Amino acid sequence: MQIQQDFLRSWQELNQLAQKGELKPLRNRRFRAEAWSQDQSSLLSAHVWQLYADTLEKMAYAVTDSPQVQSRLAFAAMQWAEALSPANYLFTNPDALQTAVQTQGQSLIQGLQNFFHDAQRGRMQQTDESKFAVGENLAVTPGAVVYENELLQLIQYQPQQSSVYETPLFIVPPNINKYYILDLQQENSFVRYALEQGMQVYLISWRNPLPNDDDGILDATWGDYLEHGILQSMQVAQDISGAAKLNALGFCVGGTMLASALSLAKARGENSVQSMTLLTSMLDFHDVGIMRVFVDEASALLREWMLSGSKIMLASDLATTFSFLRPSELVWNYVTSNYLKGETPPAFDILYWNADSTNLGGAFYTWYFRNTYLENNLKVPGKVKVDNIPIDFSQLSLPTYMYASIDDHIVPWRTAYASTALLPGADRFVLGASGHIAGVINPPAQNRRHYWAYDTAETAVFPGMADDWLAAAPKHDGSWWGDWVQWLVSHAGKKKTAPKTLGNKNYPVIEDAPGRYVKVRAVA
Known part of the structure; x- marks a missing residue:
């Protein structure tokens, strides 16, 4: 009742301000166009919608005590x-109407x-996809595919320096998206930076x-991805490089898979990794943020029943x-810009990758x-x-660097921080902006954003609560990449002359990077 009364009082106040012409523009970026401010009735509809949205959220938290x-x-x-925002509809969006008039209907x-x-x-197109092509202006760092099986291709990159560290870097990206988020364009390629x-x-x-693959990939299990994916590829990298150990890095789900694979290897007495880096990864899924709305037993059973027949989770469903x-x-x-205003979205490599x-x-x-997500x-x-x-993650005593992003809605940073309590070798946690x-x-050359991290001598200090860690963590301007490289170098061994060729007699070059697998598009 109190929420309803507050809504009515605020609605009356908005009407009074509108009658006086005193409504102020909303901070919501979808209403920032000047056309909204020029028309008090349109601005009123925007304010009323914002009030309505805020009220619905308040009511959602007032009707029950159950967090789920x-x-x-x-x-x-x-x-x-x-869905009800006035910005979504032509006749309630003054900016779209003004554009239609100015273009004599061409925008429509x-x-x-x-x-x-x-x-x-x-x-829905979120970027101008005509501006990008994998292997032409995305994923163009020189390299070659040196191994492949039904699950993966392994890329070895051409060294960018005459001398290289003796311990190679082995990267496990997520299999929910394609690897080239780590090798976009030359100026923002994480792979190129490491080289x-x-x-x-x-x-x-x-x-x-x-959907029509019949070589077993649709039935491949978690264990298959660990054994025949990660651990097999590590052996190939060791064979080619001649290195006794590797520095391993996992991103998102790739980090979860990497830690699981290394734990499996550890239990078998294998110790081929010098250090581990986890980027925005979860090992403890106690809090998965907004994703929790999709997580319950009924949802799991439904998917298990559906996928027992089709055997494939389509990219369109995940997207x-x-x-x-x-x-x-x-x-x-994009409904507003693409359809109501007839605009072509700007070219943005990350959104192309996302699609x-x-x-x-x-x-x-x-x-x-x-x-x-369900049973943790x-x-x-x-x-x-x-x-x-x-x-058993508690057996992973190798030095571990962990990175999380403070505004991450896929991997909440506090959940990523929880890995510090699971990994005995955790010795550095870094929290980045965005x-x-x-x-x-976030390449260093752009000098954007910031990150929080303790000085090197204090890196092994991990309070039980993530917020306690952040409260005392120093803030640094720019990219965290330099911090990571400084840490990685301490585990990379001595320098040696860079190899002049890729692959070896056991694993000859199959094709140039980025390879065939990454160019296969999902079926909608």
Whole structure:
């Protein structure tokens, strides 16, 4: 009742301000165009919508004490409110109407064409995709595929320095998206940066499974990805480089997979990794942030039943889910610009990569969802076994560098921080600005953003609560990449002359990077 009374009082105040012409522009960026401020009635509709959206959120948290139910109600309320925004509709959007008048209707014609093109491709275009092509202006760092199987291709990159560190860097990207988020363009390629610092780099390019694949990839299990994916590729990298050990890095789900694979190897008495880096990765899934609204037993059972037949989790389903986590930015914003105003979205390499999503085998997806998001089994020593060998993160004593992004909605930074309590070798945690992708892809040359990290002598100090760590952590300007390289060099061994050729007699070059696998597009 109090919320309702507050709504009515605020609604009356807004009407009075509108009658006096005293309404101020909203901070919401979808209403920042001058056309909204020039028309008090339109500005009033925007303010009333914002009031309505805020009220729905308050009610979602007032009707129950259950955090799980509160989250789901708030999520549903957000979706409803975002869909009703006056910015989404031509006759309630003064900016779109003004554009139509100024272009003599051409913006509406172009918007209609944009809509039909998106309908044909089965997804909304978020960037000008005509400006990018994998292997032409994305994923162009020189290298070669030196090994492949039904799960992956392994890329060895051409050294960028005459001398290199003897311990190679082995990278495990997520298999939920394609690897080239780490090798976009020359100026923002994480791979190229590592090469320029004198690292030898090997990287997994996961295969994108298709519905008609019949070679077993759709039935590949979590254990298959660890054994025949990560651990097998590590052996290849060691064979080619001649190195006794590798420095391993995992990004997002790739980090979860990497830590699991190394735990499996450790239990078998294998010790081929010198250090581990985890970028925006979860090992303890106790708090998965906004993703919790999709996590319950019923959802798991439904997916298990559906995927037992189709055997594939389509990229379109995953992409839609991730987009509606932030519908204002990733859905309705493009409805307004692409369709109502007839604009072509600007070229942005990260959004192109985001649209180039991947399918997942049903066996992998259902196991992963249940054992991580739903039951949080991986963090319990020995609860998960592969070929009857237990996964136990507490046995991983190798030095570990962990990075998280403070505004990450996919991997909440406090959840990433929880890995410090699971890994005995954890010796550095760094928190960067921005979100899941933009926080990671932050090259030093751009001198953007900032990060929090203790001085080197204090890196092993990890308070139990993540907020306690942040409260005392010094803030540094610029990119965290330099901090990571400084740490990595201490585990990279001596310098040696860079190899002049790629591959070796056991693993000859198969094809030039980026390889065939990364160019396979998902079926909508």
